[in-house]
Amino acid sequence: MRIAIAGINHETNTYVRDETTLKDFYIQRGEQLFRLRSTQTQTGGAIDACERLGLIPVPVYLASTQPSGTIAADCYATMKAELLERLASEMPVDAVFLDLHGAGVVDQCPDLEADLVAQVRLLVGEAVPITAAFDLHGNITQRMADALDGVFACHEYPHIDMHERAGDAIELIKHMLEGNFRPTVQVETVPILMPTTTTFVGIGLALRQRMRELEANNADVIQVSFFHGFPYSDVPQVGCHVVVTSRSDAHQARLVAQSIGNELWQQRESFRALSLSAAEALDVAQAATAKPVVINETSDNCGGGSPGDGTHLLRAMLDADLKNACFGFIVDPEVAQQAHAVGVGSSIDISLGAKYDDMHGEPLLLSVYVKALHDGRCIMQAMAKGSRINYGKIARLQIGDMDIVVASHRSQTFDTEPFAAVGIDVKAKDYIALKSSNHFRAGFEEIAGTIVTADPPGLTTHHIEVFDREYATQPLWPVDPAAAYDEA
Ligand SMILES: [Zn+2]
Incomplete structure (x- = not known):
């Protein structure tokens, strides 16, 4: 057959x-x-x-x-x-x-x-x-x-x-x-x-x-x-x-x-989803005793169509001067290329992220140290286990006590591979930030002491009321109070 x-x-x-x-x-x-x-x-x-x-x-x-x-x-x-x-x-x-x-x-x-x-x-x-x-x-x-x-x-x-x-x-x-x-x-x-x-x-x-x-x-x-x-x-x-x-x-x-x-x-x-701003999410994260804390930026999830280059959460983390933290990853092929061009061991000035539109924040102007580089070709280890994925060129950049992973191709973070590829042991970190709504759970549930969801502005925000609807054929909960279901 x-x-x-x-x-x-x-x-x-x-x-x-x-x-x-x-x-x-x-x-x-x-x-x-x-x-x-x-x-x-x-x-x-x-x-x-x-x-x-x-x-x-x-x-x-x-x-x-x-x-x-x-x-x-x-x-x-x-x-x-x-x-x-x-x-x-x-x-x-x-x-x-x-x-x-x-x-x-x-x-x-x-x-x-x-x-x-x-x-x-x-x-x-x-x-x-x-x-x-x-x-x-x-x-x-x-x-x-x-x-x-x-x-x-x-x-x-x-x-x-x-x-x-x-x-x-x-x-x-x-x-x-x-x-x-x-x-x-x-x-x-x-x-x-x-x-x-x-x-x-x-x-x-x-x-x-x-x-x-x-x-x-x-x-x-x-x-x-x-x-x-x-x-x-x-x-x-x-x-x-x-x-x-x-x-x-x-x-x-x-x-x-x-x-x-x-x-x-x-x-x-x-x-109904809890929606915390980046700063509110960091307050919850810093109060959590069970480490590491995984903070997922649900509103900039490439897995729902977002650009992945949003800076809202990363900016809040830098402002809060989080210690022993990592962020992985933000999508910015230009910065990844810049880091690959100068090589490991160099320091560079970058304008990171928020290049797609205004909704996802403003670029971060930073001076960073290039700690490690990778070609971005990985094997999925949790969801879609065994399949190949190509994140494009990856760079591990350091500033203060934070590691920032930059990738070149749009994707959410599914598992720990984008961190491991550039030598970051997430288990040893207190704060692990990433962009994903829920798929990350397959790869991080066992590691995370606490999971906190951040929902700053973004194309995959929980605030679905911000999106216009021209073609819906009926009122929809929770955005329209007239929504009704004919309970058979
Ligand atoms: Zn799905």
Whole structure:
């Protein structure tokens, strides 16, 4: 049995100024996808599951990049055409697995996934099973789900189970090929703009456990996917979504989805995020006795589309003259290049960060010592474990009792590798600052004595009320008091 594996995976922040173009995407074709084998990624999990279950993975095409602005129409058209062309050349296939995000937005096409899935369905025909794995930050429509036989969002945020959910998607394909049934996928949208919420503690953890109970207690239910949604997106389908894949009973699947929708709505106040300014966060950090304190600047998270060059938190740390502290990292290719040009052991004057816009602070004019340099090529050690990541040239700069790590490519900090690459042992630090909303937890939870979230101005702030909404089709909690959910 030959299972085609393909996808276009992008989380689109429609509030980012610049469009995302073809040069921004990392595209893997054919056997290049096998480089993801044994990595804890969606495609890696799908390849591994095929091989474990005696199916033949047929790698086709995968385009992905960091979260960023709306995808240019010609960029998407080019990628889609190549994906479909390569898929057509592999036909006939027995099934298709798609590696998707769920929050892809193209200029003039607000639902990338619905468009792509419909085209794939048209190509392979009604009889061929198609399942897909998603990021739980997708904004999902019934239109998209109708073209799929199974929807499998990761359950965890940090997304440490992407490979496992992709494995579930492949298992469903195997069962469909062996048995005689056609699953149904039901989408229930709840008008909640959910701030980024980890599943490791609190309401996120409780809800994750509740979803698993519902899966276990309903024999017909194959998978309950709870999409937190992606609030930094001005599209009609923005919101939270419960997506239930069942063996046969659409009515029952809808009832399960609605019952969870009710629970989400009733508990919506639990999603309200604490928002501390940089100075307030540092006050909390300095009062904490359990060291090291990890301070995450959630509002400048490249993983949600921010530039990563914001200086609000770093400036506050310098003003507070924090001792035994490190910051890693801030994205500034010019400064990284400047440090690489002069080399280790030199002192340089820099204008660091805040070059993208005015929202993320002002550049920091500093005299720093170049302590260490690195090429930025790392292997992910926590989330997406085993996959390669390239941060571009990295520099470790020192000022006072602080180490500042500067990288060249936009990314959030997932684990301790960007620090370790330049010789920083984070366990020995009292303060570890980084830019990420929740993915960092996979790499820092065991190290952190305390975690404090800072939310100065930024494109991924918890203050989602600052973003205009032109296309939302219904009032949304918490930004609109008229928000209501029809509690079935
Ligand atoms: Zn996500």
